[in-house]
Amino acid sequence: MSAERGPAPTGGRDEHVRRVRLPADPRTPAAARALVRSLLAEADLAELTNEALLLTTELSTNAVEHARTDLDLEVVADRRGLTVTVSDFARGPVEELTIGVRNEGSDIADIAERGRGLLLVDHFASRWGTTYLPAGKGVWFRLDRPDSLDRPGRSPVNGAPAAAVTGDQAASEGSFTPSAAAMSELMQTAPDPYAENSLPDFATSLLTRVAEMVGAAGGQVRLDRGDGQGPQLLARYGRQLRIDHDLVRVPLTVHRPYVGELELDAAPSAYAQPLAVLMAERLSLHLENDRLRRADLRRQAWLTFLAEASELLAQSLDVELTMALIPQLVVPRLGQWCAVHTSDEWGRLRLAAASHADESMLPQLHAVLAETGPDSVQSRLREASRNGTQLPLGAPTEGFAVPLIARGQRLGTLAVGRHQRHRHDPDEVAVLEDVARRAALAIENARIHAERRRVAQALQQSLLPPALPVVEGIGFAAEYVPTGDDADVGGDFYDVLPLPDGQWLVVIGDVSGKGVQAATLTGLVRNVIRTLIGDGKPLSETLIRLNETLVERGGGRYCTLALAAVGPGAGDPLEAGNQLEVSLHLAGHDRPVLLTAAGTARFVGTGGTALGLLDSISSPATELTLDPGEALIFYTDGVTERRRGRELFGVDRLREAAAPLAGYSADVVAARLRSTALGFSTETPRDDIAILVLRNDGG
């Protein structure tokens, strides 16, 4: 509808107003006529008498016949015309007002007896309509003097509309003309800047003011935020709107995904439309603010989510764990369900993990994921993986198939089911892609890490002798514990090898640092020793040559080493009850523990220079004899520097732990010390641990 321009507010100077309450009685229309007649005379509007009396009669007759309640008659006359409002107090919706059809035939048998009242009102009135008042409803009409400049165009006499009409014409009434004060209040209404959610209150306040200003009995503002909840009532005033009524409808000027509308009951004021538009504009401005603020918050929330997801994924260096983690991150924030498939080198997909917001749906989800065929989820996933692009999943498993690609590698796919109630908004789809990217990187990282761990373990194994030699009368035993970070290669090593003169050489060492470079150096040290010893070089010379090699090629790394040549006394065959002679060289290495058969433990040996630091070294030899049952315990600093908080295991604890082990075989001593060292702390070892025990098993 469009608002008609009504006469200017009359302000009351020339206004004549009569209000009277009349009973539901057949005499009432005559009484109403009498009142109108007298006011017309008073206002000098006699020329409108015929029309005014007829229309007043029609409205009051309708009220008496249909409402059957008292009725209020209001007659307002000014210099230009008069307005008559007949309102009743009937509860419930107004009965449909139907403008009867103008008779076109001449056969009296076909002619309706009733239904001409509103046809006449519609014909004669300048404007007319209905109004809803707190206590009931009313019908009003306006008659302007024929010479009134503001008389709006009317529909032609012979073309009266035959539609159901309930007041699509606006009137201009003194009582419904907004005052300057009301206008200024309307313009100054603003949302409470400190309230948590001030929009509903603001909208209600605006709506109430406008409805009161124009005399509309009801109104509402509906807003669809595009969040899947559909149109929501933001504000409501007065009585419920009826859908089949002509209402003042003003769309709110907001941007997608927001859509909203202001609806106002038809009101007897020419200002209804312009004020509704004004209100819609004011409200829209604040709704736009709200939309932007919410979009901002949502994006912030997604950013936080992504950051947290990244952190979680980054912490997991285990492939299986990473796979299991991804669906937990996605469901239910980004979808109803989620499945991760991994891709093997031939591009075949294998389900790695799946999750559903509703646990009981999980078997069904697995069944759907297991389906094969051209329209199956699997086939879409293969397509997404092959094309490297996101694809929608069709009904009934609606959602997305997102490829998992990291560093150009197709690792698999991420399948995400749509939300139960609403579609994904573009932000979410972008977030999903981001999650997939991060997930793919995490999987790739975990794979690389697993690979590295395998390499490290293989390398470590290669640096230790697969098995120690079994020698009659001499017990050899070793224990090795890698570092807690099992992807790293430690620098500890040990070896037992035969000497050309029939003796055995026991080697234990620790190359500074960790990792592949340390491992390389360990390999070098081990091989140099084997070569030189194999050539029959004495131990002291072996150490000097090794030092030179490390200074030249060690790249700043150094090495501590304990070498012990062990064998029966010169000329003695290895027989039970014989002593073992030991020649011990310590190149910067911790002194070994000598454990006697009686259970005393002491450190033996003289410290020498670590290898790889200085051009020349000193490597004094210590000559020992091991009586039967005596043992030498070698170890690396992984044992003595094992930490419990700020406390170190230390050499004294080692010695104390060794003493009770007298009488046990080398294997047992090594194993017990290992468990004592490990049991010292709950922390995983920071450094690798090596223990080597040499025992005179004779006797």
Next chain:
Amino acid sequence: MDRAELSITLHRLGDEVVLRLAGEIDMMTAAQLSTVVNEVLTEPPPRIVLDLAAVTFCDSQGLGTLVVLSRKTSHSQSLLVLTNVAEFLRRVLAITGLRSALMIRDD
């Protein structure tokens, strides 16, 4: 309290029964008109003339009554004729399309 007044006087002139109406026709008085015409139709004359010269007001209820009475009259093989129809009522009859369906005698 004001109330609608309608007085009806009956005159027989040859074939016609002339009913002279004076006052207002609305929901209050229309029944009165019906009663009189129905009485006349117990022995229908060839024509019943409603002389509306003194009718100051007639609303849609009055029009409806005229339609009903006109139909009844023709069922009784008689004719209902309106005469001395005032200008405004003529307009109302035109607007409602009843002018051609009711028999109006111009004097």
